[in-house]
Amino acid sequence: xxxxxxxxxxxxxxxxxxxxxxxxxxxxxxxxxxxxxxxxxxxxxxxxxxxxxxxxxxxxxxxxxxxxxxxxxxxxxxxxxxxxxxxxxxxxxxxxxxxxxxxxxxxxxxxxxxxxxxxxxxxxxxxxxxxxxxxxxxxxxxxxxxxxxxxxxxxxxxxxxxxxxxxxxxxxxxxxxxxxxxxxxxxxxxxxxxxxxxxxxxxxxxxxxxxxxxxxxxxxxxxxxxxxxxxxxxxxxxxxxxxxxxxxxxxxxxxxxxxxxxxxxxxxxxxxxxxxxxxxxxxxxxxxxxxxxxxxxxxxxxxxxxxxxxxxxxxxxxxxxxxxxxxxxxxxxxxxxxxxxxxxxxxxxxxxxxxxxxxxxxxxxxxxxxxxxxxxxxxxxxxxxxxxxxxxxxxxxxxxxxxxxxxxxxxxxxxxxxxxxxxxxxxxxxxxxxxxxxxxxxxxxxxxxxxxxxxxxxxxxxxxxxxxxxxxxxxxxxxxxxxxxxxxxxxxxxxxxx
Amino acid sequence: xxxxxxxxxxxxxxxxxxxxxxxxxxxxxxxxxxxxxxxxxxxxxxxxxxxxxxxxxxxxxxxxxxxxxxxxxxxxxxxxxxxxxxxxxxxxxxxxxxxxxxxxxxxxxxxxxxxxxxxxxxxxxxxxxxxxxxxxxxxxxxxxxxxxxxxxxxxxxxxxxxxxxxxxxxxxxxxxxxxxxxxxxxxxxxxxxxxxxxxxxxxxxxxxxxxxxxxxxxxxxxxxxxxxxxxxxxxxxxxxxxxxxxxxxxxxxxxxxxxxxxxxxxxxxxxxxxxxxxxxxxxxxxxxxxxxxxxxxxxxxxxxxxxxxxxxxxxxxxxxxxxxxx
Amino acid sequence: xxxxxxxxxxxxxxxxxxxxxxxxxxxxxxxxxxxxxxxxxxxxxxxxxxxxxxxxxxxxxxxxxxxxxxxxxxxxxxxxxxxxxxxxxxxxxxxxxxxxxxxxxxxxxxxxxxxxxxxxxxxxxxxxxxxxxxxxxxxxxxxxxxxxxxxxxxxxxxxx
Numbered sequence: 001x002x003x004x005x006x007x008x009x010x011x012x013x014x015x016x017x018x019x020x021x022x023x024x025x026x027x028x029x030x031x032x033x034x035x036x037x038x039x040x041x042x043x044x045x046x047x048x049x050x051x052x053x054x055x056x057x058x059x060x061x062x063x064x065x066x067x068x069x070x071x072x073x074x075x076x077x078x079x080x081x082x083x084x085x086x087x088x089x090x091x092x093x094x095x096x097x098x099x100x101x102x103x104x105x106x107x108x109x110x111x112x113x114x115x116x117x118x119x120x121x122x123x124x125x126x127x128x129x130x131x132x133x134x135x136x137x138x139x140x141x142x143x144x145x146x147x148x149x150x151x152x153x154x155x156x157x158x159x160x161x162x163x164x165x166x167x168x169x170x171x172x173x174x175x176x177x178x179x180x181x182x183x184x185x186x187x188x189x190x191x192x193x194x195x196x197x198x199x200x201x202x203x204x205x206x207x208x209x210x211x212x213x214x215x216x217x218x219x220x221x222x223x224x225x226x227x228x229x230x231x232x233x234x235x236x237x238x239x240x241x242x243x244x245x246x247x248x249x250x251x252x253x254x255x256x257x258x259x260x261x262x263x264x265x266x267x268x269x270x271x272x273x274x275x276x277x278x279x280x281x282x283x284x285x286x287x288x289x290x291x292x293x294x295x296x297x298x299x300x301x302x303x304x305x306x307x308x309x310x311x312x313x314x315x316x317x318x319x320x321x322x323x324x325x326x327x328x329x330x331x332x333x334x335x336x337x338x339x340x341x342x343x344x345x346x347x348x349x350x351x352x353x354x355x356x357x358x359x360x361x362x363x364x365x366x367x368x369x370x371x372x373x374x375x376x377x378x379x380x381x382x383x384x385x386x387x388x389x390x391x392x393x394x395x396x397x398x399x400x401x402x403x404x405x406x407x408x409x410x411x412x413x414x415x416x417x418x419x420x421x422x423x424x425x426x427x428x429x430x431x432x433x434x435x436x437x438x439x440x441x442x443x444x445x446x447x448x449x450x451x452x453x454x455x456x457x458x459x460x461x462x463x464x465x466x467x468x469x470x471x472x473x474x475x476x477x478x479x480x481x482x483x484x485x486x487x488x489x490x491x492x493x494x495x496x497x498x
Numbered sequence: 499x500x501x502x503x504x505x506x507x508x509x510x511x512x513x514x515x516x517x518x519x520x521x522x523x524x525x526x527x528x529x530x531x532x533x534x535x536x537x538x539x540x541x542x543x544x545x546x547x548x549x550x551x552x553x554x555x556x557x558x559x560x561x562x563x564x565x566x567x568x569x570x571x572x573x574x575x576x577x578x579x580x581x582x583x584x585x586x587x588x589x590x591x592x593x594x595x596x597x598x599x600x601x602x603x604x605x606x607x608x609x610x611x612x613x614x615x616x617x618x619x620x621x622x623x624x625x626x627x628x629x630x631x632x633x634x635x636x637x638x639x640x641x642x643x644x645x646x647x648x649x650x651x652x653x654x655x656x657x658x659x660x661x662x663x664x665x666x667x668x669x670x671x672x673x674x675x676x677x678x679x680x681x682x683x684x685x686x687x688x689x690x691x692x693x694x695x696x697x698x699x700x701x702x703x704x705x706x707x708x709x710x711x712x713x714x715x716x717x718x719x720x721x722x723x724x725x726x727x728x729x730x731x732x733x734x735x736x737x738x739x740x741x742x743x744x745x746x747x748x749x750x751x752x753x754x755x756x757x758x759x760x761x762x763x764x765x766x767x768x769x770x771x772x773x774x775x776x777x778x779x780x781x782x783x784x785x786x787x788x789x790x791x792x793x794x795x796x797x798x799x800x801x802x803x804x805x806x807x808x809x810x811x812x813x814x815x816x817x818x819x820x821x822x823x824x
Numbered sequence: 825x826x827x828x829x830x831x832x833x834x835x836x837x838x839x840x841x842x843x844x845x846x847x848x849x850x851x852x853x854x855x856x857x858x859x860x861x862x863x864x865x866x867x868x869x870x871x872x873x874x875x876x877x878x879x880x881x882x883x884x885x886x887x888x889x890x891x892x893x894x895x896x897x898x899x900x901x902x903x904x905x906x907x908x909x910x911x912x913x914x915x916x917x918x919x920x921x922x923x924x925x926x927x928x929x930x931x932x933x934x935x936x937x938x939x940x941x942x943x944x945x946x947x948x949x950x951x952x953x954x955x956x957x958x959x960x961x962x963x964x965x966x967x968x969x970x971x972x973x974x975x976x977x978x979x980x981x982x983x984x
Contacts, residue, residue, distance in 0.1 A: 036970065043541045043566070044971060047554035050782065140700030164881065168836055168874040174867045175843060181572055182860035183685050186606070186659050187850055188572075189860055195579055195607075199571020213917075220909035221900040224944050266694050320697070321713035322690055329542025329690065336713075336789040343717030389950060392940035393958050395913060396933050399920050400962055404972040407534070407567040408580075409921055416917045427825050427898065428832055446863045447687065453858045454684050455653055455700060466699075487877075531983045534973040565971040 004126070007355030010055045011363060019056040020363050023063035024371040031068030032375060034081040034208055034401040038068040038270075038310075039326040046330060054338035055356050061331050062357060063364035065310050066118050069270055070372055073110040073303065074379050077103055079394060081212035086270040086309075088207055088436055089278040090302035096294035103383060104376075108237040109244055109296055110303040111372040113252055116245075117304025118365035120256035121263070121311030126358045130347065132312075133319035136264045141451040142463055146472035147265070148445035151272055153479050154279035154437065163487040165430045172425075173438020176201050176418075177446070184450045196410040205402035205411040206418050206439050210432050212398050213419025216391050218426070224387040237376050248300045251281060259305030263312025269325040270309040271440060277305035311361055318342050318354055527769040529588055532563040536584075536592030538577020540570045543688065544710065544790070545754050548621050549593040551786045552756065555777035556770075573597065573658050575607045582613040586759040588766040593620065594757035596662055599810035603817045604660050605824030611806045615762035616755050618774035619797040619805070624727035624751040625666035626708035626737065628720050630696055633703075638724040638743040641681075641703065642674055649680040656692035656706040659685040660822050663692075665813065666705040666726055666750045668820040670740070673748045678820035696720065707752065708734060712791045726750045733791035753809070755802065771799050826896035830886065833878030840872035912943040928977025929967075933959035 010016070023045075030041035041064050049057035072083030077094035094106035124132070139147075152170065179190045180200030191197035245252065255277040262273040281301035282291045291298055314331075316322045321342035323329035332342055340346060340353050347354055382390065402415040422432050456462030464470040535553045539545040546568060553564035569577035574597035581592030594614050602610040627638050635641050645652050656663040664685075668678035681703075686692035689706040696704050697719060704711065708731055714720040715734060722737035726749045730739055740748050756774055758767060777783055778796050787794050797805060817823045827835075847864035886892060900906035916936035924932045937955040946954075966972040976983045 030970065033965070033970075039541055040970075043546075043550070043568075046550045047557070050551065050554060050786075137694065137697050138699075140695050140698035142700070143698075164874050164877045168871065168878070171867050171871040171874060175864070175871070178864050178867065182850075184659065184858070184860055185851060186573065186604070187860045189850060189864065190846070195572065195576060198573075199576050213913075216913055217910055220913055220944070221898070221906055223903075223906055224909070266690070316694075320717070320719060322694055322697075323542060326540065326542045330547075333542070333547040333790075337786055339789065341713055341716065343713050343719070345717050386946075388944035388946050389941070389954060391913075391944065392916075392937050393954070395916060395940065396937060396958060396962060399917060399933075400929075400966055400972070400974070403974070404966060404970070406569055407973050408569070409924060412917065412921050416914070416921070419917075420914070424825065428827060430832075442863075447685075449863075450858065451684055451686070451695075451700075454682065458858060531976075532967070532971070532973065563971060565973050567973060 003351035004355050004359075006352040007359045010352060010356045011059060011359040013055075016056045016059050016360075017363070019052070020059050020063045020360065020367055021371075023060045024067045024364065024367045027064040027067030028071040028371050028375045030064075031071030031083050032074045032379065034075050034083050034212060034397060036401065036404060037084050037204065038065045038072075038086075039330075040404070041065070041068050042327050042330050046334065049334050050337065054335075054340060054353060055360075057334055057338060058331070058353070058357050059360040059363070061327070061334065062360040063367065065327050066114075066307060066361065066364040067368050067371065069306050069310055070111060070114040070303075070368055071375060073114070073299075074107060074375060077106045077110065078379060078382050079212065079390075080215045081394070081398070082207060084270075085203060085207060085440065086274050086306040087302075088211070088271070089274040089306075089433075090298045091211060092292060092433065093295050093298040093302075096292070097296070097299075098383075100294055102294065103380065104237050105240065105244075105296065106294075106299060107376045108239070108241050109299045111237070111369065111376065112241050112245065113300050113303040114307040114372075115365045115368045116252055117256040117259060118307035118311060118368070119362060120253065120304070121260040121308030122358050122361040122365070124257065124260045124308075125311050125315060125361075126355070129315050129354075130319055132261070132264050133315045136266065136316055137320060137322070138468060139265055140466070140469075141448040141455065142466050142469035143472060144265075145445060145448035145452055145463065146469055146476055147272075148441045148448060149476045150472065150479075151275060151441045152437065152445065153476060153483070154275050157279050157283060157479075157483075162429075163483065163490055165428075166434050167487075169425065169430050169432065170434040170438045172421075173435035174442040175438075176206065176435070177439050177442020182450075183447045184454070194410075196408060200443065201414055201418075201439065202405060202411060203439055204405040205415040207436060208398050208402050209415035209417070209419035210422035210436060212394065213415055214422035214426060214432070216395055216398070217419065217423045219387055219391055224391050237373055244296055244300065248297055251297060251300045252304050254280070255301040255305040256308040259308030260312035262305075263309025263325075264315035266316045266322050266325075269313055270306040273309035273312075274302040274306040275437060275440075278302040307365070314357060314361075318346060318357065524765045525768040525772050527588060527763075527766045529560050529562045531589070532565055533560075533588070534584075534590045535564050535566045536577055536580050536590065537566055537568050538570065538574045538581075538593065538595060538597070539568070540688075541568050544621070544623065544707070545593050545595055547790070548754050551783065552620055552774070552777060555780060555783060556773055559773045559776060573601065573606060573661065575601055575609065578614075579607065579609055581757060582609055582759055584759045586615065586762040586766075588758070588762070588770070591617070591756060591758050591770065594755045596752040596754075596809065596813070598757075599806055599813050600660075600662065600665070600817065603814045603823045611803075611810055613760045615758040615760060615767055616802045616806055617758055617762075617767050617770045617799060618756045619753065619795055619802050620756055620774075621754040621792060622751050622795050623707040623709060623753065623792070624725060624731075624749065625663055625705050626711055626722050626726065627667070627670075627703055627705055627724045628693075628696070628708070628711045628715065628722050629703045630699070631719055631721055633721065635703075635723065638738075638740070641723065642671075642676070642744060645671065645680040646674075646676055649677055650682055652681045652703070653684050653701040654681050654703045654705055655684040655686045655695050655701040656689055656704040657686060659683060660817075661685075662750075662752045663689075663705040663707075665816055665820070665822070667703075668822070669750060669816040670726070670746070670748050672816070672819050673746060674744070693720070708737060709791045731791065732793070753805075755806070767799065825898045825901060828886070828892070828894045829878045829882030831882075831894060833875040833880075833882055835875070836878065837872050837875030840868045840870075840875055843871070844868035909943060912940055916940055924977065925975050926977050928979045929963060929974040930959050930979055931977065933962065 072087035076082035076091040080095040097106035259273040317328035402411040584590035689710040724743040850861040852859035941951040
């Protein structure tokens with residue numbers, strides 16, 4: 001308790017508050033630009049933090065990630081270009097709302113639930129970080145394999161169209177994920193001699209191509225309007241939020257807790273947390289038919305989960321010095337530099353600094369509301385620009401955003417090819433979301449499968465050897481059997497009713 | 499076979515004072531716009547951290563931005579070829595790592611050290627043998643004995659198949675007269691996932707850099723059995739060197755350099771060499787190194803080229819011996 | 825452009841067969857049944873099953889409603905203007921890929937913006953200032969603030 005009060009004292013200092021405010025603005029700006037991830041925004045901060053005191057340095061990182069993850073919602077909702085991968089899960093819902101003239105509702109909900117999710121995640125972290133970490137650290141390749149499979153199953157569960165087409169989309173995504181050097185023997189697959197492809201298809205340009213470029217293509221193919229806005233404007237961002245929160249209060253709590261849990265697994269993170277929460281949202285919704293047409297409920301769940309996961313990712317980082325994601329990997333390096341050695345001892349050696357991380361999280365999520373509000377109002381201007389002017393500008397952003405992730409023009413190729421593929425997929429009612437998920441999780445599933453096989457000398461029963469793995473495996477299998485049953489039923493029904 | 503890569507070549511902290519850059523007249527090249535600093539490995543890793551720190555110091559020195567770009571993939575091939583194929587005009591430099599001396603042996607690429615211009619040594623990262631705290635093994639000798647009697651039963655992890663830490667254990671086994679496969683290699687996406695696997699009970703040991711395992715060793719989660727280096731690490735004085743542990747001269751270290759593309763003009767390379775020589779003497783660099791449990795290293799440019807060549811030959815021989823060449 | 829499920833299924837199946845066939849050329853891990861070919865093969869088989877499934881449902885549906893068009897012609901396929909829009913976007917992206925290293929970011933971005941604005945009938949009064957200002961703003965944000973090394977190309981001598 002003393003440490004917590006001490007931590008508040010450390011953070012509630014004029015200099016630290018200024019750093020938090022500046023980082024929030026910076027985070028919103030970077031997160032709002034498609035192609036720039038939360039990781040990149042933190043990596044760019046590194047040189048600055050070298051010359052800061054520990055507390056402001058930590059506060060800067062924490063605030064930047066928390067705000068960047070939210071800001072990814074803004075271009076997602078307005079232009080169907082998720083700013084960060086963590087926003088990709090529910091981009092179709094928020095974009096559908098924008099097209100109905102309810103951009104303010106989509107973004108307001110995203111903002112408030114992100115802040116609440118972030119705070120719930122932080123509170124959980126304050127209460128049980130060491131215990132949570134103890135659990136997370138037991139996950140080996142067996143458990144991650146099943147977790148990846150469970151995530152893949154989400155792809156089929158969330159999509160509205162036929163199971164067959166969802167699976168087809170998922171397999172296309174998984175195929176894309178197999179491109180590049182394989183984990184078991186290091187053999188280049190489907191690279192056709194290209195050095196650039198050795199690393200596989202990077203996710204950011206793939207996402208920009210499949211969501212944003214395909215949207216541009218669709219718009220110009222319809223005939224972009226020269227004059228006049230199409231989709232209204234952003235009005236009162238907070239109107240009706242109270243009612244939504246009240247109505248979906250259980251969703252907020254469920255997704256925040258889930259998000260924190262998934263975030264605390266090293267290597268899982270905000271992206272996967274958002275997908276899984278979104279899937280549960282649809283499965284347990286009283287109105288699943290609203291999904292795909294602008295379901296606020298989906299935004300509530302996905303939005304609170306990804307920000308909660310940002311907090312959760314600090315669990316293994318603080319408790320064991322094992323990074324939960326790339327952001328915390330960078331953060332650990334900075335902590336070392338500041339003389340803080342993450343590990344079980346950090347809670348006894350420098351508890352005030354650990355709690356300063358938590359307090360910084362709370363402040364960041366509070367600051368997020370006004371800063372995010374301003375960002376939403378400003379970005380609302382985008383909706384006033386005629387499509388004929390907007391589309392070419394977005395195209396340049398897509399190109400630069402793809403280029404930015406690795407500074408290679410090859411990424412623009414990836415964006416172009418996958419954009420065209422997605423354009424034809426959507427024209428044929430093949431949903432894009434499962435393919436995106438396949439790209440995200442394909443490598444994780446395959447790597448962990450191969451590693452487990454290598455460990456167990458090729459014995460498939462090894463996947464059920466460990467208790468957590470066995471439970472996850474049984475759960476996954478059950479869902480699969482149900483899905484196959486549903487697929488067969490659908491096919492029969494299509495055959496009889498046509 | 500010579501197994502010591504570093505002997506006689508590595509200059510430690512003590513030598514720094516004597517190592518100021520050559521005061522040549524033609525070292526006055528100064529960049530006029532932003533420089534791209536290519537890192538072949540991901541954000542958050544050791545190469546990334548060292549390079550970002552060095553980039554910020556070079557930025558102060560030259561007064562232009564040094565933009566760090568992570569060009570990951572293909573076990574380092576992508577980033578190294580980005581360094582090698584850039585214009586040697588001084589506006590692209592990069593962190594060439596030990597893999598430049600390995601990947602051509604593995605048949606991944608034609609690229610080798612002759613395609614880059616080594617400028618300065620940034621870090622030396624010796625391997626370790628590290629087990630979980632609840633492991634039954636108390637010493638490296640016990641591990642070796644067990645592996646000799648039960649070949650193929652133990653597993654080790656820490657990097658990709660054929661990566662530097664894979665070489666560390668396979669080379670050690672080979673040197674001890676065991677089958678390099680006596681401890682099976684389980685690939686991982688890097689040191690952190692490897693250590694996670696170790697703590698989760700998925701593998702028996704990791705052979706990552708001791709500096710990478712330092713935090714978990716200090717916190718009692720892991721135990722360092724051996725340090726594959728000539729001297730003990732000052733931050734972890736309890737971990738014996740391989741020589742002390744099993745009386746072998748086997749050592750193995752990864753290294754990080756600052757390098758330019760092939761054919762970089764002498765004037766530019768020399769200007770960079772001077773800038774790095776100044777940077778490594780700053781307090782900021784010393785603090786940074788200290789925080790990572792590493793020593794400040796440096797090496798004259800001419801020696802660095804020879805050092806990489808020697809490493810290339812030794813690593814090639816090791817890879818040949820353990821069947822990782824193609 | 826909507827094609828009949830039967831055709832869609834056939835395309836997926838053909839692609840799946842190609843993936844599986846190519847995957848068989850991958851090396852296997854010494855003595856193990858699981859190698860780099862496993863996942864591509866499984867994925868290819870899955871894709872193939874989806875393809876066959878789509879073909880079956882497509883055929884059944886065609887039979888129940890007595891044929892119908894194989895391909896639904898989308899509006900852009902009938903209008904030269906709309907098809908031109910699509911081609912212009914693709915050409916602009918391709919143009920950036922091929923030319924940006926040589927021309928540099930500013931010139932390429934200005935050129936593709938001007939081209940697309942023209943194609944989309946944007947008035948010159950808007951076209952010119954936007955085509956010039958947008959690349960400059962993006963360059964400032966990405967190059968100067970966010971440290972993304974956008975190429976200078978021909979403008980290298982005046983780089984700032």
